[in-house]
Amino acid sequence: xxxxxxxxxxxxxxxxxxxxxxxxxxxxxxxxxxxxxxxxxxxxxxxxxxxxxxxxxxxxxxxxxxxxxxxxxxxxxxxxxxxxxxxxxxxxxxxxxxxxxxxxxxxxxxxxxxxxxxxxxxxxx
Ligand SMILES: [Zn+2]
Numbered sequence: 001x002x003x004x005x006x007x008x009x010x011x012x013x014x015x016x017x018x019x020x021x022x023x024x025x026x027x028x029x030x031x032x033x034x035x036x037x038x039x040x041x042x043x044x045x046x047x048x049x050x051x052x053x054x055x056x057x058x059x060x061x062x063x064x065x066x067x068x069x070x071x072x073x074x075x076x077x078x079x080x081x082x083x084x085x086x087x088x089x090x091x092x093x094x095x096x097x098x099x100x101x102x103x104x105x106x107x108x109x110x111x112x113x114x115x116x117x118x119x120x121x122x123x124x125x
Contacts (some may be wrong), residue, residue: 023124028070031097036069036114038124042066044084044105044113052083062102062115070095071114073104084115092116 025034041048044064052060072095077088087105092114094101102116 012108023052025124026088027122027124028094028097028099028101029098029120029122031094032122033070033096035094035101036116037067037070038065040065042113044115049118050083055081061118063118063121065114065116068092068101068104068114068116071101071104074077077106087111 012113012114020117024038028035041065050062063088071092073090076097077090079088080091084105087107089103101120104114106112
């Protein structure tokens, strides 16, 4: 990774995607603004989609993305109740409407990804 702030880097990439192919964008279900794109979908621990149950018994279906330029990462990194071994998580909010869409994960090797709640996303038009 270069010395540029990662937020700036991913924003630049999203803008390029925006111009290139709107069908590739994935939108926040709440405010309908683009937050990530199809080509950012990644597999984590062998799967793109994961199902997890939080401590309150709520089931989440998550999709993993390498980047999500329309999201704000918030909160202090923690491994408390972490669903991905070796990673710490922070909250990931839509930067437009601030709805929490999922979580941002990063490990000691600076490997990172977003795990976003599938039902809170809408695929391209
Ligand atoms: Zn939103």
